[in-house]
Amino acid sequence: MTEYTPTNAGTVTRYVVVESYNVTPADVAIRAYEIAKGVMIKENCFGLVVMGKEEDVDRVIAEVRKMDPAHIFVKDRGFPPGDARRCRATLGGARPGFHGIEFEMGILPYISHALEELDHRDAAAIAAPKSAQNAPRLDVYTLKKMIDTQEP
Amino acid sequence: MVKVFIYPATSLILSDMVTRFGHTPLGSAIAIRERVQTPGLESVPLQITPEEPKKGLRWAAVEVPSGVRGRMSLYGPMVEECDAAIIINNADLAFGCMGCARTNELLKFLLRQKDIPKLELEYPANEDEGVRFVAAIKKFLNDLGGKP
Numbered sequence: 001m002t003e004y005t006p007t008n009a010g011t012v013t014r015y016v017v018v019e020s021y022n023v024t025p026a027d028v029a030i031r032a033y034e035i036a037k038g039v040m041i042k043e044n045c046f047g048l049v050v051m052g053k054e055e056d057v058d059r060v061i062a063e064v065r066k067m068d069p070a071h072i073f074v075k076d077r078g079f080p081p082g083d084a085r086r087c088r089a090t091l092g093g094a095r096p097g098f099h100g101i102e103f104e105m106g107i108l109p110y111i112s113h114a115l116e117e118l119d120h121r122d123a124a125a126i127a128a129p130k131s132a133q134n135a136p137r138l139d140v141y142t143l144k145k146m147i148d149t150q151e152p
Numbered sequence: 153m154v155k156v157f158i159y160p161a162t163s164l165i166l167s168d169m170v171t172r173f174g175h176t177p178l179g180s181a182i183a184i185r186e187r188v189q190t191p192g193l194e195s196v197p198l199q200i201t202p203e204e205p206k207k208g209l210r211w212a213a214v215e216v217p218s219g220v221r222g223r224m225s226l227y228g229p230m231v232e233e234c235d236a237a238i239i240i241n242n243a244d245l246a247f248g249c250m251g252c253a254r255t256n257e258l259l260k261f262l263l264r265q266k267d268i269p270k271l272e273l274e275y276p277a278n279e280d281e282g283v284r285f286v287a288a289i290k291k292f293l294n295d296l297g298g299k300p
Binding site: 110127130 | 160163164165169179180181182183184185187190192193197199272274277278279282284285294
């Protein structure tokens with residue numbers, strides 16, 4: 001095994017995911033570049049990857065979020081942008097972890113709608129979500145009955 | 153500001169909600185970043201070394217496969233560190249190999265055993281469920297003392 005010397009130690013990397021009808025990742029990237037001041041910004045198909053000192057990254061993210069607060073989402077990332085261990089340019093195919101974001105991007109419109117709703121509604125007054133654990137499941141007796149009623 | 157463990161640990165939605173409502177999310181990226189930024193022996197891609205399954209013995213028995221123990225060395229310290237947890241059940245996103253599946257089961261078991269505020273949910277499938285989902289998270293996080 002060889003010695004490992006980390007690059008970009010002491011920095012944080014965050015994803016900015018844009019799921020908006022009014023703002024594109026390119027718009028967000030331009031705004032982020034305007035206020036970057038030493039923060040590395042990489043634009044991609046769903047938003048940005050922002051890397052730098054934590055306070056600088058938070059400053060840039062707080063500013064770009066203002067463009068469309070209910071439609072811009074942020075999450076942490078372990079690797080720096082373009083890291084050969086994760087970047088699809090070197091690995092080929094989708095980056096590991098993209099499938100998770102892809103799955104949740106299908107749900108983001110509901111979340112954005114809810115965030116806009118909750119701007120003028122009280123969260124405490126809204127009923128709790130239904131739990132799937134309490135939802136009735138298909139029991140074996142019903143299944144047997146269904147099988148028996150099938151025509152041969 | 154409270155440290156909230158999120159499950160699935162890679163969830164974009166939970167990570168964003170926790171940050172948005174004034175707390176600190178604890179997820180995979182934090183643990184991976186710690187390893188990626190620590191000097192030592194090179195062990196691509198995640199800098200998981202043979203030491204990690206040994207550290208995982210704190211949360212899983214020696215009979216448990218090393219894959220589970222290795223993963224637990226990432227999540228275990230965060231489970232101990234967290235002050236609250238949000239769990240999304242039946243998440244397709246958390247689907248993975250047997251190592252992931254068993255680690256997820258152990259992770260949820262450890263969180264449920266721990267005496268901390270917990271919120272268990274399902275992913276929303278329409279706008280109405282989305283409103284209930286976000287309202288539940290907002291209420292839970294506000295009750296922990298976050299910004300309104």
